[in-house]
Amino acid sequence: MFDSMDEERPTASEPAVRRSRSLFEKHGLRATRQxxxxxxxxxxxxxxxVTADALAVEAHAxxxxxxxxxxxxxxxxxAQVGLIRSLAIEGTKTIFDTNTSDHGHFFFEDTGEVCDIATDEIKFAGDLEPPEGYEIVAVDxxxxxRPKSGSVPFSA
Known part of the structure; x- marks a missing residue:
């Protein structure tokens, strides 16, 4: 979804507060300080x-x-209004993705890192036909x- 809103992504020339207020208004959100x-x-x-824990650390810093x-x-x-994507990857651990376009993710079990799969590498839902009366909203x-036995792990 954010790919259609690229013009609203932060730019150095506009004050961040004005950009945020405009984006929030577009999505029906109050623009609070936090x-x-x-x-x-x-x-x-x-x-x-990013995880909520990591963003909280950034906020504190x-x-x-x-x-x-x-x-x-x-x-x-x-995530609810579509500004970011929420990915439930490991039990209660949720990863938030600022890229809201349709794309997949690699999850590295050994490091807990997540990285995007380039959209040109795979076609996610092109051949899927949803059940009668339904439409595909998103593809996650x-x-x-995990590293192969005896191999050196890749760093994302």
Missing amino acids: RIGLAKLLFSKGNRH ARMTASLATVYNVLNLF VVVRL
Whole structure:
């Protein structure tokens, strides 16, 4: 979804607060100080995968007052309105992805890292036919990887 909103991604020439307020208004969200601050942290580094814990650490380092619960709530809200994607990969661990286009992910079991699968490498849903009365909304593909016995692991 964000690929259709690329013009709204942060640019150096516009104040971050104005961009965030405009984006929030478009999605029916109130532009609170914490949401604006977390959005700025989340989207200022390009497409990436982040946990709520990692974003909370970034917020703390930036001297933002946001509890871990607030970070979780904001990330889940952003995912609910389509600003980011939520990926349930390992039990209760959720990864949030700023790239909302249809794409898959490699999950490295040994390191816990996640990286995108290039869309030109695989066609995800082109040949799928949904059941009568349904439409495909999104395709979530996670390919789990582990090092082969005796091999040196790849670093994502």
